[in-house]
Amino acid sequence: MPNERAASAASAPVGIFDSGLGGLSVLRAVRAILPHERLIYVADSLHAPYGERDDDFIVDRTMAIGEWLVKQGAKALVVACNTATAQSIAIVRERLPIPLVGVEPGVKPAAAVSKSRVVGVLATAVTLRSARFQSLLDRYAGDCRFICQAGHGLVQAVERCDTSSPALMALLESYLAPMLDAGADTLVLGCTHYPFLDRAIRDIAGERLRIVDTSVAIARQLDRLLDAHALKNVTAPPDSLPRFCSTADGESQRQLAAALLQLDAKVEHVDIPSRRTRLAEPDIV
Numbered sequence: 128m129p130n131e132r133a134a135s136a137a138s139a140p141v142g143i144f145d146s147g148l149g150g151l152s153v154l155r156a157v158r159a160i161l162p163h164e165r166l167i168y169v170a171d172s173l174h175a176p177y178g179e180r181d182d183d184f185i186v187d188r189t190m191a192i193g194e195w196l197v198k199q200g201a202k203a204l205v206v207a208c209n210t211a212t213a214q215s216i217a218i219v220r221e222r223l224p225i226p227l228v229g230v231e232p233g234v235k236p237a238a239a240v241s242k243s244r245v246v247g248v249l250a251t252a253v254t255l256r257s258a259r260f261q262s263l264l265d266r267y268a269g270d271c272r273f274i275c276q277a278g279h280g281l282v283q284a285v286e287r288c289d290t291s292s293p294a295l296m297a298l299l300e301s302y303l304a305p306m307l308d309a310g311a312d313t314l315v316l317g318c319t320h321y322p323f324l325d326r327a328i329r330d331i332a333g334e335r336l337r338i339v340d341t342s343v344a345i346a347r348q349l350d351r352l353l354d355a356h357a358l359k360n361v362t363a364p365p366d367s368l369p370r371f372c373s374t375a376d377g378e379s380q381r382q383l384a385a386a387l388l389q390l391d392a393k394v395e396h397v398d399i400p401s402r403r404t405r406l407a408e409p410d411i412v
């Protein structure tokens with residue numbers, strides 16, 4: 128009987144959540160490293176971008192979506208959003224009854240690989256001003272100079288499935304040029320939406336910037352966490368389609384998953400009310 132209980136806990140899905148479509152870059156890595164896991168992905172696209180919201184809003188949404196995923200039977204949660212992790216991971220970890228993994232900008236790996244000792248960081252304004260990010264710099268920047276740039280407009284572009292328009296390229300170039308001029312040889316993608324701009328970044332910077340994206344490290348961390356809690360699913364058939372959910376209409380999610388992940392799956396619309404979204408707008412600060 129205890130074995131059956133353990134097997135049924137292990138066969139439960141892993142919840143992955145982001146303010147929008149960025150967490151799909153983490154989902155891609157999780158599927159590659161843990162092909163037997165069933166996945167439920169929630170994009171809170173109705174309320175993206177979080178990077179322009181106040182701290183209380185981000186905590187409120189992260190808790191509501193975490194609780195919703197627990198009700199769907201999730202055995203573990205990946206907060207696949209740097210902004211939500213920066214503002215809410217401690218509170219959510221304390222309140223949710225399942226183990227969870229957060230994401231944070233790869234300051235440590237970037238400082239380890241940079242030869243010029245100049246590193247660029249692209250992340251949301253909320254992530255960059257968070258105490259968590261400052262503490263990462265204090266601990267790991269060492270003798271590296273970090274040039275931090277808020278990627279205003281980039282999350283919105285990916286949410287529209289725009290990964291290459293002339294307007295997007297001009298915006299990206301305006302963010303990258305000062306880093307390149309200062310001699311940066313490494314770029315930290317501190318937002319899970321930005322790996323979808325990988326090709327655009329390469330078109331602008333060529334081989335001059337080594338890109339640090341932590342999605343594979345997050346998937347490995349999830350692997351260790353599931354092992355530690357005896358929750359790893361080893362019996363299910365590999366590569367099942369994730370259950371995709373969106374608080375918006377889901378059309379961009381379907382398109383991005385098909386175009387960039389080659390996953391042809393329908394997207395369910397879900398309503399996940401929370402204290403702040405029940406209040407009248409305006410809630411953008």
Ligand code: DGL
Nearest residue numbers: 149176177178209210319
């Ligand atoms: N993918 C989120 C992150 O990693 C984007 C946040 C936002 O919606 O602004 O930070």
